[in-house]
Amino acid sequence: xxxxxxxxxxxxxxxxxxxxxxxxxxxxxxxxxxxxxxxxxxxxxxxxxxxxxxxxxxxxxxxxxxxxxxxxxxxxxxxxxxxxxxxxxxxxxxxxxxxxxxxxxxxxxxxxxxxxxxxxxxxxxxxxxxxxxxxxxxxxxxxxxxxxxxxxxxxxxxxxxxxxxxxxxxxxxxxxxxxxxxxxxxxxxxxxxxxxxxxxxxxxxxxxxxxxxxxxxxxxxxxxxxxxxxxxxxxxxxxxxxxxxxxxxxxxxxxxxxxxxxxxxxxxxxxxxxxxxxxxxxxxxxxxxxxxxxxxxxxxxxxxxxxxxxxxxxxxxxxxxxxxxxxxxxxxxxxxxxxxxxxxxxxxxxxxxxxxxxxxxxx
Numbered sequence: 001x002x003x004x005x006x007x008x009x010x011x012x013x014x015x016x017x018x019x020x021x022x023x024x025x026x027x028x029x030x031x032x033x034x035x036x037x038x039x040x041x042x043x044x045x046x047x048x049x050x051x052x053x054x055x056x057x058x059x060x061x062x063x064x065x066x067x068x069x070x071x072x073x074x075x076x077x078x079x080x081x082x083x084x085x086x087x088x089x090x091x092x093x094x095x096x097x098x099x100x101x102x103x104x105x106x107x108x109x110x111x112x113x114x115x116x117x118x119x120x121x122x123x124x125x126x127x128x129x130x131x132x133x134x135x136x137x138x139x140x141x142x143x144x145x146x147x148x149x150x151x152x153x154x155x156x157x158x159x160x161x162x163x164x165x166x167x168x169x170x171x172x173x174x175x176x177x178x179x180x181x182x183x184x185x186x187x188x189x190x191x192x193x194x195x196x197x198x199x200x201x202x203x204x205x206x207x208x209x210x211x212x213x214x215x216x217x218x219x220x221x222x223x224x225x226x227x228x229x230x231x232x233x234x235x236x237x238x239x240x241x242x243x244x245x246x247x248x249x250x251x252x253x254x255x256x257x258x259x260x261x262x263x264x265x266x267x268x269x270x271x272x273x274x275x276x277x278x279x280x281x282x283x284x285x286x287x288x289x290x291x292x293x294x295x296x297x298x299x300x301x302x303x304x305x306x307x308x309x310x311x312x313x314x315x316x317x318x319x320x321x322x323x324x325x326x327x328x329x330x331x332x333x334x335x336x337x338x339x340x341x342x343x344x345x346x347x348x349x350x351x352x353x354x355x356x357x358x359x360x361x362x363x
Contacts, residue, residue: 008034009032009033009034009191009197010032010033010034011030011031011032011033011200012251012254012323012324012326012327013030013321013322013323013324014028014029014030014216014322015028015029015030015318015320015321015322016028016213016320017029018290018291018318018319018320021212023208023211024205024206024207024208024211024212025203025204025205025206025212026203026204026211026212026213027201027202027203027204028201028202028203028204028212028216029199029200029201029202030199030200030202031189031197031198031199031200032189032190032197032198032199032250033189033197033198033199033200034197034198035196035197035198036198037198038184038186038198038199038200039186039198041200042184042185042186042200042202043184044223045182045184045202045216045219045220045223046182046183046184046202048219048222048223049179049182049204049215049216049219050177050182051152051153051177052152052153052219052222053152053177053178053179053210053215053218053219053222054150054151054152054176054178054218055091055150055151055152055175055176055177055178055209055210056091056092056093056094056124056148056149056150056151056176056209057088057091057092057148057149057151057174057175057176058087058088058090058092058146058147058148058172058174059100059147059148059149059151059155059160059171059172059174060146060147060160060162060165060169060170060171060172061084061087061144061146061147061169061170061172062144062145062166062168062169062170063080063083063143063144063145063168063170064141064142064143064144066080066168066170067167067168068170069081069084069170069172074140075136075137075138075140075142076134076135076136076137076142077134077135077136077137078134078135080170082134083133083134084170084172086131086132086133086134087133087146087172088172088173088174088175089128089131090115090118090126090128090131090133091126091127091128091131091178091207091208091209092124092125092126092127092148092209093124093125093127093209094123094124094125094148094149094150095123095124095125096123097123098150100147100148100149101121101123101124101147101148101149102145102146102147102148103118103119103120103121103124103145103147103148104118104119104143104144104145104146105117105118105119105133105142105143105145105146106119106141106142106143106144107136107141107142108139108140108141108142109136109139110136110137110138110139110140111135111136112132112134112135112136113132113133113134113135113136113142114129114130114131114132114133115128115129115131115133116129116130117133118146124148127207127208127209149174150176151174152176152177153176153177154173154174154175154176154177155173155176156173157170157171157172157173158171160172160173160174178206178207178208178209178210178215179204179205179206179207179210179215180205180206180207181203181204181205182202182203182204182205183202183203184200184201184203185200185201186198186199186200186201187199187201191250192250202216204216251326251327254323254327255327255328257283257315257316257317258282258283258284258287258323258327258328259282259283259284260282260283261281261282261283262275262280262281262282262283262285262286264283265283265311265315266311267307267308267311268304268307270303270304271304271307271308273299274297274298274299274300274304275308277297277298277299278297278300283312283315283317284323284328286308286312286319287312287317287318287319287321287323288320288321288322288323288328289319289320290319290320291305291319291320294308294319
């Protein structure tokens with residue numbers, strides 16, 4: 001007979017700190033976890049992020065005038081060993097295929113040769129075109145053929161060697177991993193009257209070949225696939241109790257906050273009018289919008305944005321959040337035309353100057 005276990009606390013949302021996020025860095029926070037689980041999840045995610053995500057890198061090259069990796073090339077300041085070190089730093093993205101891509105670098109000039117001189121095809125994107133490759137001390141023709149492949153982790157030059165590799169083709173070390181650094185911190189999270197649950201903060205730095213958002217998604221998919229064999233061993237052996245709606249005080253409070261009307265959070269007339277005209281009526285709708293989403297609305301500027309962010313912080317919320325369906329029904333996120341009656345109100349620019357009239361929020 002299956003053994004029945006009590007419900008576990010688990011995070012109801014994953015929040016990204018939009019204020020500090022860039023294309024190569026982001027901080028994610030998830031809570032609450034059962035005691036000790038944030039360390040388990042944080043350490044597992046860190047290891048997968050650093051070792052198991054795919055990227056594209058140069059695996060071999062052929063240079064006109066160089067038969068091996070220790071050769072010196074006439075007219076080139078750097079020797080082959082230094083050129084190879086520079087090529088290891090060139091970052092690529094390969095789209096819509098996993099086949100090796102052969103690229104050509106051909107110049108006839110003097111001076112610096114950079115990654116921007118590499119001729120790309122429609123499947124390959126160059127991330128860092130300014131990466132230095134070598135320097136030509138006189139005008140000369142310099143020709144190089146590069147093989148770029150998709151891989152995972154790190155491979156040595158010996159790993160990249162092929163059977164019956166042609167003379168003059170040099171296999172090099174390849175750094176495929178697009179994540180350069182991961183840090184996680186575990187703090188306390190409150191559930192009802194208890195404050196000893198775990199909160200997990202995960203910081204991710206990448207080299208531009210992947211965004212932190214995609215890195216989190218891919219790493220979690222890897223972990224899920226690895227655990228499938230354990231889940232499917234005897235999936236009926238253990239049953240977890242379904243978490244009841246409004247099971248915790250924290251969930252009840254969060255549902256109440258998200259259901260609040262935006263008129264209840266004491267916004268200025270200017271900010272309230274902007275939300276009214278955007279058909280944003282609840283705190284839940286507002287919290288799921290990103291800063292970029294808000295700034296797209298007509299007459300909505302930085303002052304209104306900062307005011308709304310401050311009000312959400314007072315409620316323990318922020319912009320750009322996602323929520324479990326148990327606390328926010330997706331149907332509630334659909335904007336509905338504001339049908340409130342009343343007298344027209346004055347709309348304001350962010351500098352406070354009136355610009356026209358709209359539906360009433362002043363009555």
